[in-house]
Amino acid sequence: MKIGELARETGVSVRLLRYYEEQSLLTSHRSASGHRHYTAEVPTVVGHIRTILPCIEGPSPDIHPCAQNYLQTHLQDFDTQITTLQRSGTFLTNLLTATENFRTSSP
Structure with a gap:
Protein backbone atom coordinates (compact mmCIF):
# COMPACT_ATOMS: atom_id res chain seq x y z
CA MET A 1 0.00 0.00 0.00
CA LYS A 2 1.18 3.53 -0.73
CA ILE A 3 1.71 6.16 1.96
CA GLY A 4 -1.52 8.01 1.08
CA GLU A 5 -3.53 4.82 1.47
CA LEU A 6 -1.82 4.12 4.79
CA ALA A 7 -2.62 7.65 5.97
CA ARG A 8 -6.30 7.24 5.05
CA GLU A 9 -6.56 3.81 6.65
CA THR A 10 -4.88 4.80 9.92
CA GLY A 11 -5.98 8.43 10.22
CA VAL A 12 -2.33 9.46 10.58
CA SER A 13 -0.94 12.24 8.41
CA VAL A 14 1.55 11.47 5.65
CA ARG A 15 4.00 13.80 7.36
CA LEU A 16 3.77 11.87 10.63
CA LEU A 17 4.16 8.54 8.81
CA ARG A 18 7.36 9.88 7.22
CA TYR A 19 8.54 10.93 10.67
CA TYR A 20 7.86 7.43 12.03
CA GLU A 21 9.95 6.06 9.20
CA GLU A 22 12.77 8.54 9.86
CA GLN A 23 12.77 7.35 13.48
CA SER A 24 12.97 3.70 12.29
CA LEU A 25 9.55 2.91 13.72
CA LEU A 26 8.24 1.94 10.28
CA THR A 27 9.87 0.51 7.20
CA SER A 28 8.81 0.77 3.60
CA HIS A 29 10.03 -0.50 0.29
CA ARG A 30 10.67 1.93 -2.53
CA SER A 31 9.35 1.40 -6.02
CA ALA A 32 11.53 2.12 -9.03
CA SER A 33 9.95 5.56 -9.16
CA GLY A 34 10.80 6.19 -5.48
CA HIS A 35 7.32 5.82 -4.02
CA ARG A 36 7.00 4.25 -0.57
CA HIS A 37 5.13 0.97 -0.35
CA TYR A 38 4.09 -0.63 2.92
CA THR A 39 3.13 -4.20 3.74
CA ALA A 40 -0.34 -5.19 4.93
CA GLU A 41 0.86 -5.38 8.56
CA VAL A 42 1.93 -1.73 8.76
CA PRO A 43 -1.50 -0.32 9.75
CA THR A 44 -1.34 -2.53 12.84
CA VAL A 45 2.19 -1.28 13.57
CA VAL A 46 0.98 2.31 13.25
CA GLY A 47 -1.79 1.50 15.73
CA HIS A 48 0.79 0.17 18.18
CA ILE A 49 2.94 3.27 17.75
CA ARG A 50 -0.06 5.54 18.33
CA THR A 51 -0.93 3.56 21.48
CA ILE A 52 2.55 3.47 23.00
CA LEU A 53 4.23 6.72 21.96
CA PRO A 54 2.06 9.03 24.09
CA CYS A 55 2.94 6.93 27.15
CA ILE A 56 6.72 7.39 26.91
CA GLU A 57 7.86 10.00 29.40
CA GLY A 58 11.09 11.94 29.05
CA PRO A 59 14.31 10.93 27.38
CA SER A 60 14.75 7.76 29.43
CA PRO A 61 12.83 4.57 28.70
CA ASP A 62 10.28 5.32 31.43
CA ILE A 63 6.89 3.97 30.42
Missing part, protein backbone atom coordinates in the same frame (compact mmCIF):
# COMPACT_ATOMS: atom_id res chain seq x y z
CA HIS A 64 3.77 5.54 31.82
CA PRO A 65 1.39 3.07 33.47
CA CYS A 66 -1.07 3.59 30.61
CA ALA A 67 1.11 1.38 28.41
CA GLN A 68 2.50 -1.05 30.93
CA ASN A 69 -0.46 -3.47 30.88
CA TYR A 70 -0.66 -3.25 27.11
CA LEU A 71 3.03 -4.13 26.75
CA GLN A 72 2.83 -6.88 29.37
CA THR A 73 -0.06 -8.50 27.52
CA HIS A 74 1.86 -8.42 24.24
CA LEU A 75 4.96 -9.81 25.90
CA GLN A 76 2.91 -12.72 27.24
CA ASP A 77 1.47 -13.27 23.76
CA PHE A 78 5.00 -13.35 22.32
CA ASP A 79 6.11 -15.83 24.96
CA THR A 80 3.14 -18.07 24.11
CA GLN A 81 3.94 -17.87 20.40
CA ILE A 82 7.61 -18.66 21.05
CA THR A 83 6.67 -21.70 23.16
CA THR A 84 4.30 -22.91 20.44
CA LEU A 85 6.95 -22.49 17.75
CA GLN A 86 9.57 -24.28 19.87
CA ARG A 87 7.19 -27.21 20.41
CA SER A 88 6.41 -27.33 16.70
CA GLY A 89 10.13 -27.27 15.90
CA THR A 90 10.81 -30.10 18.34
CA PHE A 91 7.96 -32.12 16.86
CA LEU A 92 9.25 -31.62 13.31
CA THR A 93 12.80 -32.49 14.34
CA ASN A 94 11.60 -35.69 16.00
CA LEU A 95 9.46 -36.57 12.99
CA LEU A 96 12.34 -36.06 10.57
CA THR A 97 14.69 -38.06 12.80
CA ALA A 98 12.19 -40.91 13.09
CA THR A 99 11.64 -40.88 9.34
CA GLU A 100 15.38 -40.97 8.67
CA ASN A 101 15.89 -43.76 11.22
CA PHE A 102 13.08 -45.77 9.65
CA ARG A 103 14.53 -45.37 6.16
CA THR A 104 18.03 -46.37 7.20
CA SER A 105 16.84 -49.39 9.17
CA SER A 106 14.45 -50.69 6.50
CA PRO A 107 15.68 -53.49 4.22
Whole structure:
Protein backbone atom coordinates (compact mmCIF):
# COMPACT_ATOMS: atom_id res chain seq x y z
CA MET A 1 0.00 0.00 0.00
CA LYS A 2 1.18 3.53 -0.73
CA ILE A 3 1.71 6.16 1.96
CA GLY A 4 -1.52 8.01 1.08
CA GLU A 5 -3.53 4.82 1.47
CA LEU A 6 -1.82 4.12 4.79
CA ALA A 7 -2.62 7.65 5.97
CA ARG A 8 -6.30 7.24 5.05
CA GLU A 9 -6.56 3.81 6.65
CA THR A 10 -4.88 4.80 9.92
CA GLY A 11 -5.98 8.43 10.22
CA VAL A 12 -2.33 9.46 10.58
CA SER A 13 -0.94 12.24 8.41
CA VAL A 14 1.55 11.47 5.65
CA ARG A 15 4.00 13.80 7.36
CA LEU A 16 3.77 11.87 10.63
CA LEU A 17 4.16 8.54 8.81
CA ARG A 18 7.36 9.88 7.22
CA TYR A 19 8.54 10.93 10.67
CA TYR A 20 7.86 7.43 12.03
CA GLU A 21 9.95 6.06 9.20
CA GLU A 22 12.77 8.54 9.86
CA GLN A 23 12.77 7.35 13.48
CA SER A 24 12.97 3.70 12.29
CA LEU A 25 9.55 2.91 13.72
CA LEU A 26 8.24 1.94 10.28
CA THR A 27 9.87 0.51 7.20
CA SER A 28 8.81 0.77 3.60
CA HIS A 29 10.03 -0.50 0.29
CA ARG A 30 10.67 1.93 -2.53
CA SER A 31 9.35 1.40 -6.02
CA ALA A 32 11.53 2.12 -9.03
CA SER A 33 9.95 5.56 -9.16
CA GLY A 34 10.80 6.19 -5.48
CA HIS A 35 7.32 5.82 -4.02
CA ARG A 36 7.00 4.25 -0.57
CA HIS A 37 5.13 0.97 -0.35
CA TYR A 38 4.09 -0.63 2.92
CA THR A 39 3.13 -4.20 3.74
CA ALA A 40 -0.34 -5.19 4.93
CA GLU A 41 0.86 -5.38 8.56
CA VAL A 42 1.93 -1.73 8.76
CA PRO A 43 -1.50 -0.32 9.75
CA THR A 44 -1.34 -2.53 12.84
CA VAL A 45 2.19 -1.28 13.57
CA VAL A 46 0.98 2.31 13.25
CA GLY A 47 -1.79 1.50 15.73
CA HIS A 48 0.79 0.17 18.18
CA ILE A 49 2.94 3.27 17.75
CA ARG A 50 -0.06 5.54 18.33
CA THR A 51 -0.93 3.56 21.48
CA ILE A 52 2.55 3.47 23.00
CA LEU A 53 4.23 6.72 21.96
CA PRO A 54 2.06 9.03 24.09
CA CYS A 55 2.94 6.93 27.15
CA ILE A 56 6.72 7.39 26.91
CA GLU A 57 7.86 10.00 29.40
CA GLY A 58 11.09 11.94 29.05
CA PRO A 59 14.31 10.93 27.38
CA SER A 60 14.75 7.76 29.43
CA PRO A 61 12.83 4.57 28.70
CA ASP A 62 10.28 5.32 31.43
CA ILE A 63 6.89 3.97 30.42
CA HIS A 64 3.77 5.54 31.82
CA PRO A 65 1.39 3.07 33.47
CA CYS A 66 -1.07 3.59 30.61
CA ALA A 67 1.11 1.38 28.41
CA GLN A 68 2.50 -1.05 30.93
CA ASN A 69 -0.46 -3.47 30.88
CA TYR A 70 -0.66 -3.25 27.11
CA LEU A 71 3.03 -4.13 26.75
CA GLN A 72 2.83 -6.88 29.37
CA THR A 73 -0.06 -8.50 27.52
CA HIS A 74 1.86 -8.42 24.24
CA LEU A 75 4.96 -9.81 25.90
CA GLN A 76 2.91 -12.72 27.24
CA ASP A 77 1.47 -13.27 23.76
CA PHE A 78 5.00 -13.35 22.32
CA ASP A 79 6.11 -15.83 24.96
CA THR A 80 3.14 -18.07 24.11
CA GLN A 81 3.94 -17.87 20.40
CA ILE A 82 7.61 -18.66 21.05
CA THR A 83 6.67 -21.70 23.16
CA THR A 84 4.30 -22.91 20.44
CA LEU A 85 6.95 -22.49 17.75
CA GLN A 86 9.57 -24.28 19.87
CA ARG A 87 7.19 -27.21 20.41
CA SER A 88 6.41 -27.33 16.70
CA GLY A 89 10.13 -27.27 15.90
CA THR A 90 10.81 -30.10 18.34
CA PHE A 91 7.96 -32.12 16.86
CA LEU A 92 9.25 -31.62 13.31
CA THR A 93 12.80 -32.49 14.34
CA ASN A 94 11.60 -35.69 16.00
CA LEU A 95 9.46 -36.57 12.99
CA LEU A 96 12.34 -36.06 10.57
CA THR A 97 14.69 -38.06 12.80
CA ALA A 98 12.19 -40.91 13.09
CA THR A 99 11.64 -40.88 9.34
CA GLU A 100 15.38 -40.97 8.67
CA ASN A 101 15.89 -43.76 11.22
CA PHE A 102 13.08 -45.77 9.65
CA ARG A 103 14.53 -45.37 6.16
CA THR A 104 18.03 -46.37 7.20
CA SER A 105 16.84 -49.39 9.17
CA SER A 106 14.45 -50.69 6.50
CA PRO A 107 15.68 -53.49 4.22
